[in-house]
Amino acid sequence: MTAVVPHGPRADNGVCSSVDGNEIGRQHGSRLPAVSIALGALSVASFWVVGLGFLWGVGAVICGAVATSRSAVAEHEAASLRALLGVVIGVAGITVSAIALFPMLAEL
Template identity: 80%
Template sequence: MTAARIRSTVTGDASSSAHARPQAPRGGSRLPSVSIALGTLSIASFWVFGLGFVLGVSAVVCGALATSRSGVADDEPASLRALLGVVAGVAGITVSAIALFPVLEYL
């Protein structure tokens, strides 16, 4: 070990160490990813009576909640994932509604 590294270990001053790196915050919000997953499932399951609609609404709610959080709003990739989840949820709602209209006359 070098003298500077020993000194920084003893004093607790990690700024003088050459190997000290700032740690990125971990454990970000999972809501943007959940929103995308629910939106994708809502588009894929539009043909199941009502399931695509419910999953689409859930995707929109998760995406809206995610964008309202400050941690997601400051993180551009997470914000874009949340927006993509909202768009996928709206698409799932739309496709489910279009598939539901012809069935309504038989109910």
């Protein structure tokens, strides 16, 4: 069975009235803030692997910085805060990886 959904400019006869064009656009925003958080979490979790935590952290900072520069993210406060959180977690991963790397370098 199929449903008929009108596609006109004033198609408001009770069918799918909760979904409009603007709401769909907001749902499919940038995924870079989420990627930045995920890379930052990976960088903190893998700080003990030589160089890997550092690389994940750099990726998190880059994704977060690119995400904050996009207008779709800058206009949406929650996405902007997620991108900033990704940058902060990425910097934390870089810092922890660098601190863990110093004793390993002393052994070489």
